[in-house]
Amino acid sequence: MNTATLQAQDSAGLSAGTxxxxxxKDLYVHFDVYGGTLKVLDGVNFTVRSGEKVGLVGETGCxxxxxxxxxxxxxxxxxxxxxxxxxxxxxxxxxxxxxxxLRRVRSEGISMIFQDPTAALNPVFTIGxxxxxxxxxxxxxxxxxxxxxxxxxxxxxxxxxxxDPERMLDSYPIQLSGGMRQRVCIAMALVASRELLIAxxxxxxxxxxxxxxxxxxxxxxxxxxxVSVILxxxxxxxxxETTDRVYVMYAGxxxxxxxxxxxxxxxxxxxxxxxxxxxPRLTGGGIAGGIRGRIPDYLDPPPGCRFHPRxxxxxxxxxxxxxxxxxLSDNHEVACFLYRDGG
Amino acid sequence: MxxxxxxxxxxxxxxxxxxxxxxxxxxxSRVMPxxxxxxAVGARAPQWVVDNLREQMHLNEPxxxxxxxxxxxxxxxxxxxxxxxxxxxxxxxxxxFPATFELALFAGVIMGGAGIFLGTxxxxxxxxxxxxxxxxxxxxxxxxxxFVFAILFLLLFGMTxxxxxxxxxxxxxxxxxxxxxxxxxxxxxxAGDFATLLDALWHLILPALALAMGGMAQEARITRSxxxxxxxxxxxxxxxxxxxxEKVIMRKFLLKPSLIPTVSxxxxxxxxxxxxxxxxxxxxxxxxxxxxxINAMLRKDLNxxxxxxxxxxxxxIVVNILVDIVVAQLDPRIRLAPGRGE
Numbered sequence: 001m002n003t004a005t006l007q008a009q010d011s012a013g014l015s016a017g018t019x020x021x022x023x024x025k026d027l028y029v030h031f032d033v034y035g036g037t038l039k040v041l042d043g044v045n046f047t048v049r050s051g052e053k054v055g056l057v058g059e060t061g062c063x064x065x066x067x068x069x070x071x072x073x074x075x076x077x078x079x080x081x082x083x084x085x086x087x088x089x090x091x092x093x094x095x096x097x098x099x100x101x102l103r104r105v106r107s108e109g110i111s112m113i114f115q116d117p118t119a120a121l122n123p124v125f126t127i128g129x130x131x132x133x134x135x136x137x138x139x140x141x142x143x144x145x146x147x148x149x150x151x152x153x154x155x156x157x158x159x160x161x162x163x164d165p166e167r168m169l170d171s172y173p174i175q176l177s178g179g180m181r182q183r184v185c186i187a188m189a190l191v192a193s194r195e196l197l198i199a200x201x202x203x204x205x206x207x208x209x210x211x212x213x214x215x216x217x218x219x220x221x222x223x224x225x226x227v228s229v230i231l232x233x234x235x236x237x238x239x240x241e242t243t244d245r246v247y248v249m250y251a252g253x254x255x256x257x258x259x260x261x262x263x264x265x266x267x268x269x270x271x272x273x274x275x276x277x278x279x280p281r282l283t284g285g286g287i288a289g290g291i292r293g294r295i296p297d298y299l300d301p302p303p304g305c306r307f308h309p310r311x312x313x314x315x316x317x318x319x320x321x322x323x324x325x326x327x328l329s330d331n332h333e334v335a336c337f338l339y340r341d342g343g
Numbered sequence: 344m345x346x347x348x349x350x351x352x353x354x355x356x357x358x359x360x361x362x363x364x365x366x367x368x369x370x371x372s373r374v375m376p377x378x379x380x381x382x383a384v385g386a387r388a389p390q391w392v393v394d395n396l397r398e399q400m401h402l403n404e405p406x407x408x409x410x411x412x413x414x415x416x417x418x419x420x421x422x423x424x425x426x427x428x429x430x431x432x433x434x435x436x437x438x439x440f441p442a443t444f445e446l447a448l449f450a451g452v453i454m455g456g457a458g459i460f461l462g463t464x465x466x467x468x469x470x471x472x473x474x475x476x477x478x479x480x481x482x483x484x485x486x487x488x489x490f491v492f493a494i495l496f497l498l499l500f501g502m503t504x505x506x507x508x509x510x511x512x513x514x515x516x517x518x519x520x521x522x523x524x525x526x527x528x529x530x531x532x533x534a535g536d537f538a539t540l541l542d543a544l545w546h547l548i549l550p551a552l553a554l555a556m557g558g559m560a561q562e563a564r565i566t567r568s569x570x571x572x573x574x575x576x577x578x579x580x581x582x583x584x585x586x587x588x589e590k591v592i593m594r595k596f597l598l599k600p601s602l603i604p605t606v607s608x609x610x611x612x613x614x615x616x617x618x619x620x621x622x623x624x625x626x627x628x629x630x631x632x633x634x635x636x637i638n639a640m641l642r643k644d645l646n647x648x649x650x651x652x653x654x655x656x657x658x659x660i661v662v663n664i665l666v667d668i669v670v671a672q673l674d675p676r677i678r679l680a681p682g683r684g685e
C-alpha cells in the first residue's frame with residue numbers, strides 16, 4: 001500500500017502532484033519496560049503534503065503522540081526504541097539524520113504543540129527566557145543582539161493575542177492561566193517560521209470555552225502563515241471543520257485514511273464506525289453507543305488485526321493476518337479484510 | 344514577595360525557634376543525673392566547697408529562676424565558666440568553633456560540587472558503565488560512616504603514601520595569621536600569606552573529604568534521580584523539539600529545576616556535618632567544637648554543653664534560611680506561590 005499516491009480533495013486545491021512534506025513508512029516503536037517490550041507502533045504509514053491539514057484521531061493510548069514524538073525524535077530513548085521504519089521530511093530520513101540536520105528540522109521545519117501546556121513549559125524559567133532561547137538558537141538567531149532577540153520574542157506573543165506581552169516575557173508559567181499557557185506554547189512553536197505544525201490535542205487539558213478559543217486561534221494562525229498541520233484530537237467535529245484529510249489510528253496501526261468529507265460520509269472500518277457512533281447527537285436518542293472492550297495490552301498484542309477482539313465482524317483471517325491497506329477509491333483507504341474484494 | 348520581606352520574616356520566625364531551643368537545652372542540661380557542682384570540684388573536695396559552688400551557680404533556686412539567670416547571661420555572650428577547661432565557655436567556643444566551621448565549609452563545598460557533578464554525569468549516561476560506577480560509589484558513601492573514611496584516608500594518604508599531613512590545622516613550623524574570622528584559610532588570604540593558605544588547605548583536604556563522603560553520595564543520588572526524572576518531562580521534549588541544542592538544555596533548562604531537591608538536602612547535610620565531625624576531628628587531631636562538645640557531654644560540663652548546642656542550633660537555623668532563599672531563587676513556584684504575601 002502507499003498513501004503517498006492518495007488523491008487529495010479537490011476543494012483543498014491539492015493534487016497528487018503536490019510534493020510530500022512528510023512521509024512515515026512502516027514505523028515501529030517499542031518500549032522496553034520491566035516485564036517485557038511494549039510493542040506500541042506496529043508499522044505506521046502516514047503522509048502529509050505541503051499545505052495540507054491532516055487530522056489524526058483515535059482513542060487515548062493508541063500511539064498518536066508516540067508517532068508524533070518519533071517524528072521529532074523526542075521519544076525518551078531508552079525506554080523507547082525504533083526497531084524499524086523511515087520518516088522522510090522533504091525527502092530526508094529524520095531517523096538517519098546527524099545532530100546538525102536534526103536541529104535544522106527542529107528549528108525551521110517542524111514544531112509541536114503539546115497536549116498539556118503546564119507540562120510543556122519549564123516551570124523555573126520565565127516565558128521570556130524560554131521564548132528567547134528558541135529565537136536565539138533558531139537559524140537566524142545567531143546574528144541577533146540580545147535586544148533584537150527580545151523584540152523578536154514579543155512578536156509571537158502579540159500574534160497569539162496575549163495581553164501585555166512585555167510583561168508576559170517576565171512572567172513564570174505558574175502566573176498564567178491554562179489558556180494563556182497554551183497560547184505561549186503556540187507562540188513558541190510559531191516564533192520561527194515552520195513548514196509543519198503538529199498540534200497534539202491542543203485543547204484537551206483546557207476547559208471547553210478556552211479550548212474553542214485556542215482552536216480558533218490556531219486555525220487563524222495556520223491560515224495566515226500557510227503552514228501544514230497535523231491535528232490530533234478526540235473531537236470529531238473539529239476534524240470535520242478544520243482538516244483536509246483524516247487518519248484513524250487504532251492500537252499502533254493506521255486503520256483508515258480518507259479525505260475528511262469522504263470519511264464522514266462513508267466510514268468503512270468497523271473501528272471508525274464505532275468512533276462515529278460514539279459521538280452524542282444533538283437530535284437525542286439517549287446515551288451514545290461505545291465500542292466494547294478496551295485498547296489491547298501492548299506487552300502481548302493480539303495477533304493479526306489488533307482490533308479483532310473488539311470487532312463484531314471478526315473473521316478467521318483477522319486473527320491470523322494483519323490486514324493491508326485496501327484502496328476503495330482515489331481518496332479512501334482502509335485496513336480491513338471486510339474490503340479485500342474492493343468493498 | 345520581596346526577598347527582604349522573606350528574610351525578615353524568616354529571622355523573626357527563628358527567634359522563636361531559638362527561644363524554644365534554649366528552653367529545651369536548659370532543661371536537658373539541668374535534668375541530667377549527677378551534681379554538676381560536685382563534678383566540677385572533684386570527689387575529694389569538702390562538702391562546704393560544693394555547697395558554696397551550688398550557691399554561686401544558683402543551683403539551689405527553682406528551675407525557672409535558674410533559666411532566667413542563664414538566659415540573661417547567655418544573651419550577653421556569657422555562658423559561664425567551663426567546668427573542665429576552667430575558662431570562659433565563650434572563649435572556648437571562639438577558639439574551637441571556627442576550626443569546625445572551616446572544616447564543614449570545605450566539606451560542604453565538596454559535597455555540593457562533587458555530588459552535583461557526579462549526579463549530572465550519572466543522569467546523562469544513565470545505565471551506562473559510568474552511571475553504575477557512580478551508583479556503587481554512592482551506595483558505599485551512604486552506608487559508610489565518616490570515621491571509616493577518615494581512618495582509611497589517614498592510613499593511605501597520610502601514613503602509607505605519606506602525601507598529606509595528618510594532624511591539626513596547620514604545620515607546626517608556621518605561625519597562624521592574625522585572627523580575623525578564625526578560619527585559617529580566610530585569615531591567611533586576608534593577610535596575603537599564601538604559603539600559610541596552601542598549608543592550611545593541604546591540612547583541610549583529608550578531613551573535609553572524609554566528612555563530605557556521605558553527603559556527596561547523597562547529593563549525587565538525589566541529583567541523578569531528579570535529573571533522569573526531569574529528562575522525561577514534556578518541557579524537555581518541547582525544548583528539544585524547538586531546536587534548542589542539547590548542551591544548552593542540559594546545562595540550563597534541565598539543571599536548574601533538578602537542583603531544587605539537592606540544595607534542600609545539601610543544607611541539612613552541611614548542618615549535620617558540624618555535629619558529625621566528632622570522630623573525624625578526633626582522628627585528625629582537629630581542635631574543633633564537635634570534639635569539645637562531646638568531651639563536655641562526657642564530663643557533664645553543663646555550661647559548655649548548653650553553649651555548644653545553642654551555637655549549633657543557630658548555625659542550623661541560619662543554614663536553613665540560606666537554603667530557603669536559594670531554593671526560592673531557583674523555584675518561582677515557591678517564590679510566587681499564592682498565600683505567601685505580595
